[in-house]
Amino acid sequence: MANFDLNDHSVVVVIGSGAGGGVLSNQLAQKGIKTVCLEAGKRLDFVDDFVNDEWKMFSMTAWLDKRTTSGSWRLAKDFPNLPAWICKTVGGTTLHWAGASLRFHEHEFKARSTYGDIQGANLLDWPITLQDLEPYYAKAEDNMGVTRTNGIPGLPGNNNFKVLEAGAKRVGYKQVHTGRMAINSEPRDDRNSCHQLGFCFQGCKMGAKWSTLYSDIVKAEETDKFELRPQSHVVKIEHDDSGKVTGVVYFDADGKSQRQKARIVCVAGNTIESPRLLLNSASSKFPDGLANSSGQVGKNYMRHMTGSVYAVFEKPVHMFRGTTMAGVVLDEAHNDPSRGFVGGYEMETLSLGLPFMGAFLDPGSWGPEFAGNMDAYDHMAGMWLVGEDMPQEGNAVTLNTDVKDQYGMPVPNVHFDDHDNDIAMRNHAYKQGSAVYDAVGAVKTIHTPPYPSTHNLGTNRMSEKPQDGVVNKWGQSHDIANLFVSDGSVFTTGGSENPTLTIVALAFRQADYIADQMAKNNI
């Protein structure tokens, strides 16, 4: 671990220590590049600090700074200040993530050419292909220890998986298994194996599930090229007259304002904070915010088509025992417009504990019917539906100048309306999900609306042409050569898969590019 001077303008500053920022930081440090990672949240110890309690872990780690919402999505009504479930802690949302790690399909990098001109959708092809990313997917899978890759065995199926598997096979689905999970099925990379705690969403107290907190960050600290500064909340990126960025202003643990100089700045604050920071960094030279000549910063916010199906059975299931998401049905993941929508979706096992089930099964609902559903808790099986949603220009993160955060900065407003394609896909997925459980004798199935968004994507999208997006195929901003974006906000389109493996693969690729460009003195 190094200690860099605030005036050292030769460092790379990475903002955020989650999937994108944590991996990028480590890769840069491993290449001998001086890297300072500024992270708004605190650092927790996974053994000492993690607790098997949903609300306690949520209040310890969730990003709870004020946010506002608008649009016709139900979250704006049920959870108006919690549009997304994102962590503010060292490790970012890799603390709470479930570990599902699937590669994109080839066609998902070519959404505009494959799906055509879908009305109301702002579709675009990625400036890269699956072939471009394949070597980096391989590195990411090895780094995260993804099961069913690199000779790592799959996880054993828990009760919730067994119900899903039995039902899926009865309705004729073929591609059903315990997933490609960044969870150790056997000890690997100095991390324990999964002991089926069932609290993957609360941070893995075994350290079996990959998280940058106890993986990449620790490896980076073993070099002398890396410094992590927790509780360092960046509020502004600064630039010089030539338009190059020169450093960042942040508030430290004591609430004091600091200025860290930098040669390069990489923004990895997740899809709501990253565009917000670019917009809040507006200056007389860049009145619409940094990297925003296209006007696309904050636009095209995606959150995946999601929903859940919970089924009640006559006999107990105990779905909460064991890995939360180690189970997947892949048979609906392809693109087949004859189903009434473009793009595909997966079914993945999911369970919530009793506390979260009360809050999320049917938010706002009460009375005998709701209570009756809760009474069936230990007889329930559950699945999550996750599919590609359509980028729309109107779905956007903007600054709400009427509301300020603890540092006096305008808070982000998140606007979202479902596209007709999202709705058609969700209805199809609900129907198929119910069919899976009906096939093994469900007494009742419950269709649960989307939770606060866990997959947040698209608000600084990659594009071939500068007028179509914010960053190029390396995540480098079209407008400012030494300003990069390194998180899920660069997704041109969302694909149907859980996004983190792709975020990590892109971070590996970006690290190579940054090192190359620095060596050539281009940045």
Place this chain on the structure above:
Amino acid sequence: MTTTTISRRCFVKASAMTATAAFSLSLIGRLGGQAWAMTVKAIDATTADTLLAMCRRVYPHDRLEDVFYAACVEGLDAKAADSADAKKQLTDGAAMLNKAGSKAFAELGADEQLAVLKGIETTPFFQTVRGNMVTALYGNSEVWPKFGYQGPSYPYGGYLERGFNDIAWLPKESR
């Protein structure tokens, strides 16, 4: 401090039933036979009793004794102790409930209570009570066993050796 004593089956220490009641109840082992007290600091006894009846009707579970609903009321009371606005909202809300039916709310039958609550479900008062309850009730670790939820598993080594895959009733041919 007002103490409303109701003839219930268990006794709860006042300290265990304050603001953090949702997470810190420690009732197990003390159930059985005794009377217990619902302790409120800010709201009056009528309001507390009315809210207790309301809480049971919002999330009605036959399997749960009143003590768990009382914990929700105590959580609300803690809010009332912190804020005059909250206290007024709860007191006025309870008074509204008591005027809405043919008798005091707590005296009404379950169906009539439900009808009264349906009539006010969009009010901020109702939303406050329901919103607090959903975390206070289902987040209460003493409630979990009543629903077959086993809570923290790390102290027991997870479910690896404790039934993570013990389901035995699924149709044979699909396994």
